[in-house]
Amino acid sequence: MFGSHLSIAGSMCNALTEADALGLETVQVFTKNQQQWNVKPLDPAIAREWVAGLEARGWADRVVSHASYLINLASVQDDLWAKSIDLMTVEIERCEALGIPFLVHHPGSFVGSTLERGIDRIASAYAVLMKRTAGGTTVLCLEGTAGAGSQIGGPFEHLASLRAAILQRTGLPHRVGFCLDTCHLHAAGHDMSTREAAEATLTAFDSACGIQHVKVLHVNDSKGKLGSHLDRHEHIGEGWVGGGAKLHAGEGTFSAAALKRSGFAAVMNHPHFRGIPKILETPKGVNEKGVSFDTVNLRRLRGLVAKAPGSGGTRPVPATGRLRNLPVQ
Ligand SMILES: [Zn+2]
Ligand SMILES: [Zn+2]
DSSP states (O other): OEEEEOOOSSOTHHHHHHHHHTTOSEEEEOSSOTTOSSOOOOOHHHHHHHHHHHHHHTOTTTOEEEOOTTOOTTOSSHHHHHHHHHHHHHHHHHHHHHTOOEEEEOOOBOTTSOHHHHHHHHHHHHHHHHHHTTTOOOEEEEEOOOOOTTBSOSSHHHHHHHHHHHHHHHOOGGGEEEEEEHHHHHHHTOOOSSHHHHHHHHHHHHHHHOGGGEEEEEEOEESSOTTOOOOOEEOTTSSTTTTOHHHHTTOSOOOHHHHHTSHHHHHHTOGGGTTSOEEEOOOOSBOTTSOBHHHHHHHHHHTTSOOOTTOOOOOOOOSOOOOOOOOOO
């Protein structure tokens, strides 16, 4: 099921309406201004409208929230760590109130300390979070990162150790999953540039972490090369994952044939990924024909999905979507 990160400007439900206009099957949102520590309480009327909107679309099992980038659960600075736990608590509570099953967050950064200490801080933070939100059902999804500097979550061993440490502290396996991002994988040094390489990468992930724990995918092409640790998202088929390396260097044009041989073909046809939310976080805006980039990127991805024998084909995609510019990391 395909989705995109959409803006909640105006009202939460605007993201649902825009998702409809784009022909999406799910959506990812920030449930509040992601750049602020201070959070206004959720308006109960807006929450009711949102929940009704999810029910009307049958999306209660698949919508995704992305936590604020301010949060660093790995911090060894006590004040930042405590603030991060407080804000993460709010993130979880909002997901519970809004019926959002998946909350994606970046593991954190151990700046000024060690990886082991950073992982221990995150596990300790989870112990507090799980106590504060006891009985909740939101699945917290640790996102794989591009692995720059002291960022945790580039190597698969980080993610595996982290989930194990969290489970040891909380005993709640059903509340801890993963989110994989195709751009981050490649930038972190896991080759996603060809179908074969990506299949091998996913097999390695499965051995280290268990692919069944991946609850959400972020499908983004990568401006950065393999192992560049650069977290910059590119349109599908125009970066180093989707066979668009030359295009990115200013040569040639988008090639559907190159995209078909790329890592996206492996991701789109992996049996575990069929039934999970696949979210675009690619740049917004419109192309030279006035077609929204989300529509363009979705068409490219949907074109990679091998049709099951006897199936009637894929859902039609509207030619244009309503436009909105929002900052994309
Ligand atoms: Zn992502
Ligand atoms: Zn990213």
